[in-house]
Amino acid sequence: MGKLSTQAPGLAKTLRLPQIVALYIGAVIGSGVLLIPGLAAEKAGPASILAWLVMSILVLPMAITMGLLSARYPSSGGVSTFVRTAYGDRFGNMVGWFFLLSVPIGAPILSVTGANYIAILLNWSESQVYVAAGLLLLAVLMMNVVGLHVAARVQTVVVSLIITILILAVVASIPHASVTHFTPFLPNGWLSVVQAAGLMFWCFIGWEAVTHLSEEFVDPAKNAIRGVLWSAGIVALLYFAVAFMTVATHSYGGGISAASLSVMVQLSLGPIGGWIVAVTALFICIATANAYIGAASRIAYSLAQEKIAPRWFGTLHAKYRTPTGGLLFLSLCFVVVLGVLYFDVIDLSRLIELPNATFFATYIGGCLAGVRLLHNSRVGRIASWTSLVCTVGLYPFLGWSALYPLLIALVLFICQKRHT
Numbered sequence: 001m002g003k004l005s006t007q008a009p010g011l012a013k014t015l016r017l018p019q020i021v022a023l024y025i026g027a028v029i030g031s032g033v034l035l036i037p038g039l040a041a042e043k044a045g046p047a048s049i050l051a052w053l054v055m056s057i058l059v060l061p062m063a064i065t066m067g068l069l070s071a072r073y074p075s076s077g078g079v080s081t082f083v084r085t086a087y088g089d090r091f092g093n094m095v096g097w098f099f100l101l102s103v104p105i106g107a108p109i110l111s112v113t114g115a116n117y118i119a120i121l122l123n124w125s126e127s128q129v130y131v132a133a134g135l136l137l138l139a140v141l142m143m144n145v146v147g148l149h150v151a152a153r154v155q156t157v158v159v160s161l162i163i164t165i166l167i168l169a170v171v172a173s174i175p176h177a178s179v180t181h182f183t184p185f186l187p188n189g190w191l192s193v194v195q196a197a198g199l200m201f202w203c204f205i206g207w208e209a210v211t212h213l214s215e216e217f218v219d220p221a222k223n224a225i226r227g228v229l230w231s232a233g234i235v236a237l238l239y240f241a242v243a244f245m246t247v248a249t250h251s252y253g254g255g256i257s258a259a260s261l262s263v264m265v266q267l268s269l270g271p272i273g274g275w276i277v278a279v280t281a282l283f284i285c286i287a288t289a290n291a292y293i294g295a296a297s298r299i300a301y302s303l304a305q306e307k308i309a310p311r312w313f314g315t316l317h318a319k320y321r322t323p324t325g326g327l328l329f330l331s332l333c334f335v336v337v338l339g340v341l342y343f344d345v346i347d348l349s350r351l352i353e354l355p356n357a358t359f360f361a362t363y364i365g366g367c368l369a370g371v372r373l374l375h376n377s378r379v380g381r382i383a384s385w386t387s388l389v390c391t392v393g394l395y396p397f398l399g400w401s402a403l404y405p406l407l408i409a410l411v412l413f414i415c416q417k418r419h420t
Contacts, residue, residue: 017223017230022159023294024206024231026287029162029238030110032203034281037243038252038260044196045187045247051197052243056236058390059204061383062363065370067228068380072373074217074224077302078295079362082369084306090416093308094409095365096299098358100309101408103296104333106355107289109348111136112341114285117278130342136282137334140289141327144297146320158287163238165280169261170241172268177248203239205359206291293330300326353401360398361405363391 015023040048066079075081077096084092111133119129186193217223242261246252251264261280265273301323304314315325340346367388374380395402 015217015223017226020217020223020227021230021234023291024227025159025163025234027291027295028204028206028231028235029159029284030203030206030288032200033166033239033242033284034261034277036200036203037239037246038263040196040200040243041247041252041260043188044192045184046182047186047190047193048196049240049244049247051193051200052240055197055200055204056240058386059236060232061386062204062367062390063228063232064225064379064383065367065374065387067225068374068377068383069366069370070217070228071224075302077306078299079366079369080299080302082373083365086369086372089306089308091365093303093306094412095362096303096306096308097408097412098362098365098405100296100299100303102355102358102362103292104330105337105351106359107137107140107293107296107330108133108334108337108341109352109355110285110289110292112338112348114282117281121274121278126342130338134334134338136286137289137293137331137338140286140293141331143290144294144327145317145322145324158283158290162280162283162287163234165276165283166238166242169265169276169280170245172273173245173249173251173264176267177245178250181248181250200239204235205356205363206288293327296330297323297326300329353398354404357398357401357404358408360391360395360402364388364395367391 037048040051044051069079069082073081073085077084077092079099080092080096082092083095112129114136115124115129115132118124118132124132217227246260246264249264249267251260251267262274262277265276267273269276300309300313301316303309304311304325313325313329314323315328316322317324337351341348341351367384370380370384371388374384
């Protein structure tokens with residue numbers, strides 16, 4: 001990956017408000033926008049749009065908590081730094097490892113998902129899908145080697161394209177909308193709306209990723225919270241618009257819910273709509289992988305600085321001052337995970353539950369940190385407690401995967417005991 005140096009003056013401050021907003025949007029808008037609107041509408045009918053409204057409001061406290069903490073404690077350690085500041089090194093390190101061990105699994109899943117959308121149109125073999133997924137990850141890794149300012153500029157372009165395509169999808173479907181598709185409004189009862197809201201939670205995870213880049217924000221005290229508010233508003237509007245038109249055009253049910261966006265676009269644009277959705281999926285996966293790989297490489301750097309990760313995790317590029325040690329660790333993990341998926345050692349739908357659980361545990365840690373660190377801010381206090389109640393309440397519903405963060409914590413505890 002180029003000439004390396006372990007003696008670093010620190011990470012460069014290169015991220016201004018537009019790049020911060022783009023990174024947040026790219027981290028939050030994931031494959032959920034392709035899947036969840038149709039699945040939620042199938043579960044709750046037209047009343048699912050009420051769940052979208054509620055979730056768009058509930059996600060604000062979580063986003064605000066992360067933004068306020070980033071503004072006060074900008075660090076490549078992100079949530080782990082917040083937890084370390086609030087509760088000490090042991091818990092801070094634990095949360096850092098939660099996040100770091102999420103991305104090596106999550107990013108390959110994203111790349112395979114994006115490659116599969118293209119593969120369907122081009123009739124690729126399974127081998128070609130995994131080659132494409134590997135090349136996608138390699139491209140994102142190299143962008144992060146050159147520097148986050150380059151990755152952030154690419155992110156800005158990619159997110160702009162995603163927004164444009166989603167707006168096109170909504171506008172193109174307007175002629176096919178009908179008020180008759182909103183009746184009956186509540187076909188499956190109010191419980192189905194609550195269940196749909198739980199399904200939607202996964203669409204709004206991602207605010208924690210950009211906290212790891214906050215050390216590189218230009219004027220974090222001002223831009224961190226601005227970035228959160230702008231991106232939260234844009235994300236909520238995009239999700240709601242797509243979900244509303246999914247119901248208005250009845251692009252769900254009958255086995256088409258998982259491809260509702262594609263169905264909706266093809267109403268006006270025909271087969272080319274399939275290509276639009278495929279390109280959108282690819283852009284979304286690139287944007288999300290970019291945000292998380294950038295964040296994970298920096299938490300690796302931070303853990304090395306704290307001396308609770310291998311020293312080479314903290315290696316910086318001599319010229320670009322980027323965390324190439326962390327990127328190398330991720331690269332090695334990506335090869336292993338892609339191999340596991342390719343040889344069908346673990347099914348993708350099962351594997352994805354593991355990073356979901358560690359991301360959830362990371363959120364709980366961040367909310368707990370917010371409760372203590374933002375106690376002197378009325379907005380911060382309310383946002384932290386609201387987020388904490390929501391995340392703790394949903395954690396037991398993760399099932400067996402909820403044990404993954406507990407296993408990580410146990411291994412860390414044993415390692416720390418051996419070194420004391």
